[in-house]
Amino acid sequence: MYDVCKDIVDACDGDANGRIGIALTLPVYAPEHYSWQLAYESVFRAQAERYMALARERGLRFTQDGHRAGTLAFAHRELGLLNGTSFMSHSIDLTDDDIAACVETGASIVHNPSAIMSIVGRCPVPELIDAGVNVAIASDGAAPDRGYDMFRHMWQCMHYHRRHFRDPDVLPHGKVLEMVTIDAAKALSLDDRLGSLEAGKLADIILVDLFKPHMMPMNMPVYRVTCFANAGDVCMTMVGGKILMEDYRVQTVDEGEILERVTLAAQQMLDRSGLHHLLDAPSTLWRRSHY
Template structure:
């Protein structure tokens, strides 16, 4: 890594407090952080002889932030052929009984690679849902290592699997499986060990938040007998997150559950709740008053069955991030697509094309997303002192042309493959769409190998077959 480099001659979209956009702008990077932002001639004169990265004809953005997705999903995406019930069956079988540390390592590398190539420099991954592997630290450690190798920041969220306890996991030694019954207490021990080993590791490239499951009537696996166990487990995880000084997240909130989480003492400025569909008016007020952050997933299945009142939440003063909920079963890590989806999603609800302007949507995957993760002092904007996480986007493309109004075109028409160059912590990780940190083919080959092994271990090869209703029907089962 060069100690100093000047990203020069670009359209610099700072996302700072004044939302400055600098034509023919430049960003000076030094020691992994941003040293100066301004017009190219002035920074060139002030720092003669500094090596340059040309951003001519390109937009220079803070690295994009995806504040909610799932570990494991890059390897299982599309299993079941898009039928969400079959896909859920595959996930809940493979993660606890077919996955190994090599599986999670391959998933981490592939997820980081996909995010990197779409300009995402920080990604959160839930690791404590669907029976994910908190029986021993090796699984999560391998996932973090996959991200570290590629060079993308990882916010991993281990936690406890849904009750009842103990949970059944399989440890594999070659072709032999050893069933393990893992208690809630053991899962909490693993979470604490991961905070000790990974939170802030590798100069902040790895971070940990803790995750607890959410219960509501009708959710898969929730019964009257287990509903109270969910609440007790969440309280224990939340207490641990506070004791260790790390953030807390829950996946899958909907109307009524936010009120219950508040009553249980789970909320606060370091809490991040995902989905949050069909919230009641008092819950919107609770989120804003407690400083709780919201991960809004406009492309997710939960946004089909209900609506996250993201606009109303932001109007009340809450911080809301647009997230991918990626990558499975039908969505990618391309945050440009999710911005576009969010704009149309809420405009359709209000029947008003003025809702969610492009600039606000861009905030929701940069500076607002950084705030949602408690990292606004480090990332999310191009300002002196912050980490030099930078995405450089090619603007000279037919779908982004003519060249007038480039900022509007960037948000409404760009796609992840328009990202040309990415720096993470001042390190050039991708240049000219060529990834410099890993061999892309090796990452993809490892992913293919590991999902194949997991399917064989669990007898789920049938999930790769085209399901009934895929052709000549208007719905699955039709």
Template sequence: MADIIITHGIVVTMDPQRRVIEDGAVAIEKDRIVAVGTTDEVLAQHRAPTEIDASRKIVMPGLIDGHAHAGHGFIKTMGGGDGQQWYEACEKAYTVASTPEFWHAEARLAALERLRFGVTTGVSLLGGGDTILRTDEPVYGDAHCEGVREVGTRSVVAVGPTRPPHPRIYARFVDGTAVERPVTFEEQFETCRTLIETWHGSQNGRLNIALITPTLRPEHREQLGAVNLEEARRQARMTADLAREAGLVFTQDGHNKGSVAYAKELGILGPNALLSHATDLTDEEIRIVADTGTHIAHNPSAIASILGRCPVPELLEAGANVCLGSDATAPDRSGDMFRHMQQCMHYHRRHFRDPTWLPPGRVLEMCTIDAAKALGMEKDIGSLEAGKKADVVLLDLRRPHLYPLNMPVFRLIYFANGNDVDTVIVDGRIALRDRKATFVDEDAVLDDAQRETEAMLDRTGFRFMLETPKMFWNHVRATDQIEH
């Protein structure tokens, strides 16, 4: 006997045949899907104490976010578009002005945002990029994972050492007072080992650890000098080797022209590697990505995609696997993967000046089955198939922007947004029903987020970054440069 049966929905399976089943049903037993078919077919074989009527709803796999940042939920929009202020806020908050309570509250907020948007699995770097990760002690990663666990989503938490030189100054709070201390590479590496042992594969596989090492771009190789560059190379190999040994995803943030070729030279690419942004790649680097089986997380809404272009169609045509990331929530983007699917299509169509590029079904693949492959999870998630984990999203089509009720998959990708999500099942558990979270009190999550953000602002002295910038109104460009 099944535990949950979803009936009378438009089931978008994302299975190998990409079946779309009108009046479809999905049967779930414990944490697994046991049947997918028409409602008549499934009900002929299964009954369940919980039956969800999905009439006028899309039934689809949970969406997967291939790249985002923990901590950013409390920093978003700070600086009002001033990139330097934004990075200063991240660096200070994440190294010397955050507590375990900060990371726990932010994790719950970000996981709740994902849940409300139908994102059942996401990658979260434990900080603001590859140079300001909170890996001085395990307690911060523990707090983040505990927050995600409470909300009930899946998370791949990326941790790793910061860029040389070391030691780096971090601070813990003792009786409300910041106590600074230098942290070595070895201490950061040990923190990663501890978090792997504690969390990887926990909560029935919902929580996993990935390893990250700083991307070495041309400017870094020039800035570090010979000694620190050699040390950075050694540390990158150590981290990549540990990821392979432990069977983890190995990720790097901020790749662009030249850095992929250098990563190949270091021997850190391969089927467990997931590189974010990957803008302005050379033809040789596109070939390297495909030949090594390395995966790319494309973030079409990110500032990096304004400064350069990720050659997604070229990568796909070369045989590489590309997933979508939100790069959320910094500093102007959310975790709504519908937004990023739509941005992705328009971004590349504008580049080619041709609306035939990246059909809508292709971008849905990039944040379902292709994203699952990028995380090494394609046997468990990314599609609705018997035997896979029961990560299922119901999206309400009875909305003015999605009617009339025809061509539903087109409507899903071109017009839907995260607020259309009605029900979310993760690992066979109903985590969202009628747009309300099941396992946490949403008001408590929001109140905790407000309290911890206020405390962070007091510790950093960065309240001035909340002011509306002088060029917010009545300017065509937010810059001190002369406007033409």
């Protein structure tokens, strides 16, 4: 796995005029949750040392997916995986030691409010922010029950934590918008180039069309964007000063052709894997409170 990672770094890091940046990753080590991992602590330490040496040598970011109570503190104290270029995903049910490790190292937390991990536990986002930890919002991918619509995840983030504290003042709308822009850029160590409209930064911009029935009246635009907008309301996308989509039409590729290719690729994957049965609706889909 290390050799494959190194080959990908050699081939891709810094490609597309510097817009592709590779982040290394390792599994989350959780011996306090899984006793069998205790037998592999020496292996974990050797892996961690090797990967972090490569990250330092090449100036790469580091990430892990699936942190929970105790694992961040372990990753820091025992494995040395946390630093200012680390961003750690999910991070549910964190301990005080976990939060302290993030404060001490400057590591960022990536919160996925729509993900299954946020059902089985809670990422303490307001507590992390109050402690001075940088927190970004993400989607955790487009399966099995969510997409890449960051407007949805902003809205869900607010309601998720407000319900937990039974307090509608938790996570102001402006802060949530920061969590998908400048805070997200900081988590990726790109806040000197992206994430805000400032002289000297790349012109990475979207325009949101507020002139729609579900966005009316056109006042309080921050609230409109965080509460009512969705990905389909983005009418223009600019990357590095170049317009890629305008008036809802993608300028740089044939969108219809790509959608057809995606459909075909998905069908081929199901054919080759023999997993067509996973598309069948379960018998418990209707008229029940649980699957």
